[in-house]
Amino acid sequence: MKQTIGFSEFQDAFKSLRPDNFSLQGLGVLWDYFEQYENDCGFEVELDVIAICCDFSEDGWENIAKSYDWIDLSECETEEEKIEEVKKCLEENGALVGEVDGGFIYRDF
Secondary structure, eight states: OOOOOHHHHHHHHHHHTTTTSSSSHHHHHHHHHHHHHHHHSSSSSOOOHHHHHHHHEEHHHHHHHHTTSSSSTOOOHHHHHHHHOOOHHHHHHOOOOEEEETTTEEOOO
């Protein structure tokens, strides 16, 4: 049995189970990602808040760079260059889902 939900129900599911995992903006990015995924693949995604929270994260570029020491920022001189390098690394590894104010939504490695 399946139920079609809208963004409001998607947001409410996270608020009730994992209210601190994603910002409202981050939930919007995830919503768009899953909507596009469903359209591209032709099948529906089951809403499993816990699984999504295990597979995806929202964080700032500095924390991402610290968490994944293979992201090399040594050649970057400015903060903007560092942000772009983190973004590039996420993109190249197929992990970038989207950007939010102050960070990124990405698939965990």
